[in-house]
Amino acid sequence: MKEFELINRYFTGRGIARRDVDLGIGDDCALVRVPESCQLAVTTDTLVEGVHFFADISPRALGHRALAVNLSDLAAMGAEPAWVSLGLTLPSIDAQWLEEFTDGMHEIAEYYNVQIVGGDTTQGPLTITVCAKGIVPQGKALTRSGAKNGDWIYVTGPLGDSGLAIEARKQNWSIAEEHLENANKRFHFPSPRVAAGQVLRGIATSAIDISDGLLADLSHILKQSGVGAVIHADKVPTSAALNSLKNDDIRLQLALAYGDDYELLFTVSDDNKSILEAKLQQYGVEPVCIGQVVNNDGKLELLYHNQTMPLPNIGFEHFS
Amino acid sequence: MKEFELINRYFTGRGIARRDVDLGIGDDCALVRVPESCQLAVTTDTLVEGVHFFADISPRALGHRALAVNLSDLAAMGAEPAWVSLGLTLPSIDAQWLEEFTDGMHEIAEYYNVQIVGGDTTQGPLTITVCAKGIVPQGKALTRSGAKNGDWIYVTGPLGDSGLAIEARKQNWSIAEEHLENANKRFHFPSPRVAAGQVLRGIATSAIDISDGLLADLSHILKQSGVGAVIHADKVPTSAALNSLKNDDIRLQLALAYGDDYELLFTVSDDNKSILEAKLQQYGVEPVCIGQVVNNDGKLELLYHNQTMPLPNIGFEHFS
Numbered sequence: 001m002k003e004f005e006l007i008n009r010y011f012t013g014r015g016i017a018r019r020d021v022d023l024g025i026g027d028d029c030a031l032v033r034v035p036e037s038c039q040l041a042v043t044t045d046t047l048v049e050g051v052h053f054f055a056d057i058s059p060r061a062l063g064h065r066a067l068a069v070n071l072s073d074l075a076a077m078g079a080e081p082a083w084v085s086l087g088l089t090l091p092s093i094d095a096q097w098l099e100e101f102t103d104g105m106h107e108i109a110e111y112y113n114v115q116i117v118g119g120d121t122t123q124g125p126l127t128i129t130v131c132a133k134g135i136v137p138q139g140k141a142l143t144r145s146g147a148k149n150g151d152w153i154y155v156t157g158p159l160g161d162s163g164l165a166i167e168a169r170k171q172n173w174s175i176a177e178e179h180l181e182n183a184n185k186r187f188h189f190p191s192p193r194v195a196a197g198q199v200l201r202g203i204a205t206s207a208i209d210i211s212d213g214l215l216a217d218l219s220h221i222l223k224q225s226g227v228g229a230v231i232h233a234d235k236v237p238t239s240a241a242l243n244s245l246k247n248d249d250i251r252l253q254l255a256l257a258y259g260d261d262y263e264l265l266f267t268v269s270d271d272n273k274s275i276l277e278a279k280l281q282q283y284g285v286e287p288v289c290i291g292q293v294v295n296n297d298g299k300l301e302l303l304y305h306n307q308t309m310p311l312p313n314i315g316f317e318h319f320s
Numbered sequence: 321m322k323e324f325e326l327i328n329r330y331f332t333g334r335g336i337a338r339r340d341v342d343l344g345i346g347d348d349c350a351l352v353r354v355p356e357s358c359q360l361a362v363t364t365d366t367l368v369e370g371v372h373f374f375a376d377i378s379p380r381a382l383g384h385r386a387l388a389v390n391l392s393d394l395a396a397m398g399a400e401p402a403w404v405s406l407g408l409t410l411p412s413i414d415a416q417w418l419e420e421f422t423d424g425m426h427e428i429a430e431y432y433n434v435q436i437v438g439g440d441t442t443q444g445p446l447t448i449t450v451c452a453k454g455i456v457p458q459g460k461a462l463t464r465s466g467a468k469n470g471d472w473i474y475v476t477g478p479l480g481d482s483g484l485a486i487e488a489r490k491q492n493w494s495i496a497e498e499h500l501e502n503a504n505k506r507f508h509f510p511s512p513r514v515a516a517g518q519v520l521r522g523i524a525t526s527a528i529d530i531s532d533g534l535l536a537d538l539s540h541i542l543k544q545s546g547v548g549a550v551i552h553a554d555k556v557p558t559s560a561a562l563n564s565l566k567n568d569d570i571r572l573q574l575a576l577a578y579g580d581d582y583e584l585l586f587t588v589s590d591d592n593k594s595i596l597e598a599k600l601q602q603y604g605v606e607p608v609c610i611g612q613v614v615n616n617d618g619k620l621e622l623l624y625h626n627q628t629m630p631l632p633n634i635g636f637e638h639f640s
């Protein structure tokens with residue numbers, strides 16, 4: 001089967017049809033319309049077998065995840081997701097695999113009102129590159145560079161569950177079935193904080209999504225904003241699953257430094273703290289304040305029950 | 321070296337800075353502006369080692385080619401290229417390789433006034449996915465579906481040189497050094513017909529770029545336009561390099577069915593034939609009329625010196 005036939009079979013005529021798509025899959029390019037007074041937000045992320053996921057991941061989870069990690073970047077800018085392009089490289093054509101993979105991708109696309117407008121399917125080692133496009137009102141996007149001295153630092157939800165899912169498997173940790181299931185679900189089917197990102201527009205001073213790990217991603221904000229921060233490690237929210245780990249050090253490492261969480265990390269001025277909490281709660285998001293921006297030569301200080309603690313290793317090699 | 325440092329080193333602060341890019345590499349998304357009254361054209365193409373190029377291709381050629389094949393899709397819509405995102409998967413970090421690859425990519429990007437606005441670099445088998453974005457005046461894009469009975473069928477330049485380069489190497493053909501060099505140059509450094517595509521807007525009735533081979537790509541236009549065609553194989557333009565092949569059958573196969581040419585194939589009404597030729601010639605493009613659209617139940621008829629000839633096999637496995 002040739003590649004274009006493949007694309008036709010699994011993508012054409014499926015999923016939602018947005019009114020701003022003038023031409024979808026099936027020509028040299030897709031044609032879409034960006035509303036006046038909006039900017040186009042563009043991001044791209046690649047998933048490679050053995051680097052971003054285990055070889056035995058379910059195709060449905062992989063389809064979900066490939067889109068979710070890209071939508072998470074749009075969320076971090078406060079953009080509304082609109083259109084995605086898919087570069088899909090497959091070792092061979094397996095109809096059932098493709099069916100489930102595209103099911104997973106279409107499910108999350110429909111949920112977030114996103115249309116897959118084009119792609120390229122090629123033969124080779126399993127690699128998925130998604131390029132997601134969204135729209136954001138002119139000048140209203142959240143960036144990494146707006147954090148100010150005195151701003152409060154928040155996350156949108158519990159961290160470390162993906163790390164728990166991955167390490168529990170690699171190291172054969174004995175964990176209650178229910179906890180493992182919950183952690184695996186968050187790892188395989190991450191929920192990009194799309195609504196939260198749009199709520200943060202005009203209120204938060206900076207934002208980023210947590211993909212590399214809380215401290216690594218915070219350091220991007222600090223560097224690009226030219227500020228420092230104090231983080232209270234004991235305030236970082238964690239799930240019941242992660243809390244079931246008895247080893248404090250490991251639990252903290254997973255929450256602070258593992259990544260793949262896809263929660264948002266953001267800063268907000270003292271004046272806007274209450275309105276922001278109230279607005280996010282309307283969307284079912286419980287933001288947690290974990291620290292404050294300070295002017296200390298860009299340093300990141302980590303406290304645990306008000307005692308200074310050393311920074312854990314930043315950046316894991318998850319699948320090696 | 322972590323992936324974001326890698327991106328920083330080879331991409332940030334290099335290449336052109338377009339005025340419609342509000343935020344380039346370095347945040348969760350890039351932010352760009354699409355002019356009012358324009359549509360956004362989006363395309364994506366993946367290159368995989370051993371499928372789209374030989375393992376020993378020069379990194380400079382690979383960087384050029386990865387961008388060129390995407391710009392060719394924008395050209396086929398009559399779009400003006402603007403921004404690209406890059407998904408780059410590399411087996412290891414080789415500073416010299418990256419330097420040359422990004423040189424090749426930046427050279428063609430600058431030539432076409434395109435800015436690389438973001439990317440993701442990951443470890444894995446060599447795979448390159450580019451997502452190219454361009455702009456086209458609302459309603460003016462060229463599609464595959466507008467060919468009408470009686471329209472003339474054109475190509476923008478000689479076909480079959482990439483096929484010659486690839487097959488000469490695989491099959492050890494003995495070809496004059498000069499011819500081989502020219503064919504290799506066209507294969508490694510294809511020139512997307514960006515200016516020609518924009519000239520065709522409002523004049524041509526349909527267009528496509530020749531990537532799968534003249535007849536395969538023509539069949540897309542015929543199917544989507546609901547028409548048939550007569551093609552004169554002896555009128556299909558070929559280079560001196562290809563003409564140096566003595567075997568007529570092989571020469572014709574390469575020109576008609578091999579692909580990787582990245583010339584445009586388009587249709588134009590009899591009324592607009594002369595103005596189109598004149599306008600393209602102003603841009604140094606010599607279009608060649610190779611046949612005509614006919615109403616014959618969607619059939620593609622191939623003539624050689626006015627005698628019916630069988631269709632060659634469509635679609636090669638170039639690198640297997």
